[in-house]
Amino acid sequence: MGEIVRLQKYIAMSGKASRRAAEELITSGRVRVNGEKITELGTKVEIGADKVSLDGKDIKPEMKKYYIMLNKPTGYVSSVSDQFDRPTVIDLLDEEIRARIFPVGRLDYDTEGLLLLTNDGDFTYKVTHPKFHMDKTYIATIKGGITVKGLNMLRSGVKIEDYKTSPAEVEMLSCEKGVTVIKITIHEGKNRQVRKMFEAVGCRVIELKRISIGKVELGNLPLGRWRYLTSHEINYLSR
Numbered sequence: 500m501g502e503i504v505r506l507q508k509y510i511a512m513s514g515k516a517s518r519r520a521a522e523e524l525i526t527s528g529r530v531r532v533n534g535e536k537i538t539e540l541g542t543k544v545e546i547g548a549d550k551v552s553l554d555g556k557d558i559k560p561e562m563k564k565y566y567i568m569l570n571k572p573t574g575y576v577s578s579v580s581d582q583f584d585r586p587t588v589i590d591l592l593d594e595e596i597r598a599r600i601f602p603v604g605r606l607d608y609d610t611e612g613l614l615l616l617t618n619d620g621d622f623t624y625k626v627t628h629p630k631f632h633m634d635k636t637y638i639a640t641i642k643g644g645i646t647v648k649g650l651n652m653l654r655s656g657v658k659i660e661d662y663k664t665s666p667a668e669v670e671m672l673s674c675e676k677g678v679t680v681i682k683i684t685i686h687e688g689k690n691r692q693v694r695k696m697f698e699a700v701g702c703r704v705i706e707l708k709r710i711s712i713g714k715v716e717l718g719n720l721p722l723g724r725w726r727y728l729t730s731h732e733i734n735y736l737s738r
């Protein structure tokens with residue numbers, strides 16, 4: 500007999516969604532067990548015996564967990580497939596893990612740097628949900644200069660669309676040859692947040708690179724290359 504788990508755990512184990520997001524998939528009627536639509540959250544399934552499908556496609560729990568770090572180059576989308584057929588970050592991985600792994604959050608097409616990938620939905624939730632306050636640090640290169648007032652506005656929070664950003668850590672690293680380089684740490688993950696924050700203070704980001712997530716650093720991993728996270732890094736990020 501296989502292990503018996505709750506349906507939402509089974510879905511999270513397949514890497515398709517975090518346990519929370521899996522609950523929504525179930526209640527919205529997108530999940531079937533042995534062909535029968537299930538909307539009850541308490542439902543239990545047996546791994547290896549019950550057949551579970553999401554939107555009509557069979558899903559299987561991956562028992563082995565993968566946690567990797569990629570130094571994403573610009574010109575790649577942070578998803579497993581792209582409607583415009585652009586290269587995806589998955590294309591940069593080795594054949595044997597490609598089918599099993601998903602980006603943890605996203606970096607823009609034109610952003611480079613530290614991107615985590617995993618098949619552990621709960622890990623993704625811990626790293627990406629703003630309530631866990633996981634700091635993300637970026638190096639932003641902006642065109643021209645920035646005023647002290649602009650830096651302080653970024654520090655205290657700026658309005659992007661109808662949202663006020665949380666206080667950020669901001670440090671100017673250099674200002675020469677018509678560009679300014681700024682280190683900025685935020686813990687939220689709104690779409691294009693760093694670029695929009697700079698726009699809100701009248702600056703245009705021309706290069707953006709993520710260098711760390713919490714205490715986990717990109718270090719000297721070459722552009723376009725990946726490595727497995729250490730067990731220390733995994734424990735720290737999923738604490």
Ligand code: URA
Nearest residue numbers: 607610691692693694
């Ligand atoms: N903020 C952005 O503007 N872009 C990213 O890719 C990440 C954070």
